[in-house]
Amino acid sequence: MLKIGIIGTGGISRTHIDGYQRFGAECEIVALCDIAPGKAATLGAELGLTSARAYERVVDLLAAEDLDLVSIATPPSTHAELTIAALRAGVDVLVEKPMAPSLEECDAMIAAAAENDRILSVVAQNRFRDDMATLKEVLDSGLIGPVSHAQVSSSWWRGTSYYDLWWRGTWDREGGGCTLNHAIHHLDLTSWMLGAPSAVTAVLTNAQHENSEVEDLSVAVLQYDRALAEVTSSVVHHGEEQAIVVHGRHARVSQPWKVVADVAEPNGFPAPGGNPALVAKIEALAATHSPLDHEGHPGQIGDVLGAVRERRRPVVDGADGRRAIELVTAIYQAGIERRTVDLPLPPDDPYYHAGTLVERAPHFFEKTTAVADLPGDITVGSSAGSSAGSSASSSAGSAASDG
Incomplete structure (x- = not known):
């Protein structure tokens, strides 16, 4: 025992x-x-x-x-x-x-x-979810062909009082905003499914939370060999409609689940009906997924x-956790320095070290409220999106970051 x-x-x-x-x-x-x-x-x-x-x-x-x-x-x-x-x-x-x-x-x-x-x-x-495991299995099969483009939407919504909790909305205690504490799930899934990108560019802003130092919205572009992935990290999206959409040479697959496979007319435009045989093959593969216990x-x-x-x-080990943090760090560095950041980040990069982000990150606003606890139950998002599963409580040493 x-x-x-x-x-x-x-x-x-x-x-x-x-x-x-x-x-x-x-x-x-x-x-x-x-x-x-x-x-x-x-x-x-x-x-x-x-x-x-x-x-x-x-x-x-x-x-x-x-x-x-x-x-x-x-x-x-x-x-x-x-x-x-x-x-x-x-x-x-x-x-x-x-x-x-x-x-x-x-x-x-x-x-x-x-x-x-x-x-x-x-x-x-979120790696331990049947829908995400199914998407991973289809991507690993190679049926959609080489990946061209991925759209990753880590879309959450939080009211301003969310950041009243004493440690939230601060670079030194929360460590960052929605990119770190919400999109970490989708960034981990992106790395798990597509591998590590070679470069990152990004923009950051605080669009709606005037009582928070940190960003509440970021948009990043991850560069692969011949592919690009867009990652939106947000706590300003009403409805919390989250998705991972992957376009390959032969087909598109996504969660929420959808399969589309286009083929070209002689003039290059999409032919009516697409490629039903490939769609059926992908659907059949997805249907073989064994549900997780x-x-x-x-x-x-x-x-x-x-x-x-x-x-x-x-x-999921420490190296996997680190990989997601490296992506977050690159997004912050790219957004703050307004430049493309190459990966991997070496140990002599200033952003590798603890404290650099706190020192260089902009305070979009100054935190104005710090309460010990917030009333009410936590929620982890809409059923259509990724289940974030972590939320926070009140005291240092007691609260997990909110996903």
Whole structure:
């Protein structure tokens, strides 16, 4: 029976707890930690975790408990410090997205996992969805031909009060805006499906949230060998209609699911009816997808539990988490410096280091309100879009970033 600790008992911690409880025959949550006095104990009592001990300091939790795995569900600026502490204490780690605000911190986390022979996984729960797995399988089949263009819409909507929570809307504590904390899911999926781009250009703005320093909208273009991908990151899109559309030489596929395959008339214009045989072939391949036993966070938690038991690489490891952060970093650098940024980013690049973004990023507005908590339940988007699955709570060390 694997022993689990939860560090941070904000909104997203409930999702982690639910995921572990689905594997009750394999693991037990034995400890909860939150720096807000009484918060961990209150959540434990509410969720019936009667045997889980509550802590207010991570150092005390790591010293007192014989843990196999911890979930870290705290604000992004704390991820590296807490992850490294747990890894050095001999505990495997599942850390919420985003992995950390800088590549320097990501590399320190990866190094700590290697040095201590521990497992490090970064939450990327949208890889554990039947719709996204189906799209990935079709792309990997090569049926659509070489990719020409992808359109990735990470479209969310948040009211201005969203940024009243004390750590949100700040470069130093949240680490960035919607590009880092919402589009991280779609950027991870883009890398997973299309691979790493060779260059990035982008623009950033704050269109609607005057109580936030950070961007609430960015548009980036990722350059591949002969393809381009557009990524829109937003918390200003009404309806939260999200999509990944991939155009290949022979066909287009997308989620929400759609298949189109055009063929040319002698004059180059599209022929009526297109290529029904190819459409049918793609549809048949998609229909062979075997549904996952668990989707979202439970799916990833199940994989991580297996990795801990078997001492194997998890499906999503630290390198995967770092790859998404590298894309975010390049988008910020391109938008702030107003130039194209080549990838990969080397360690001597200023934006590789923690602190550069805080130093150079524009304050679109100054944060005017900082409350300890916000009322109401969190939501994770419309059913048509990607399930973001992370949201925030109130206290440092307790809140996961909102997806």
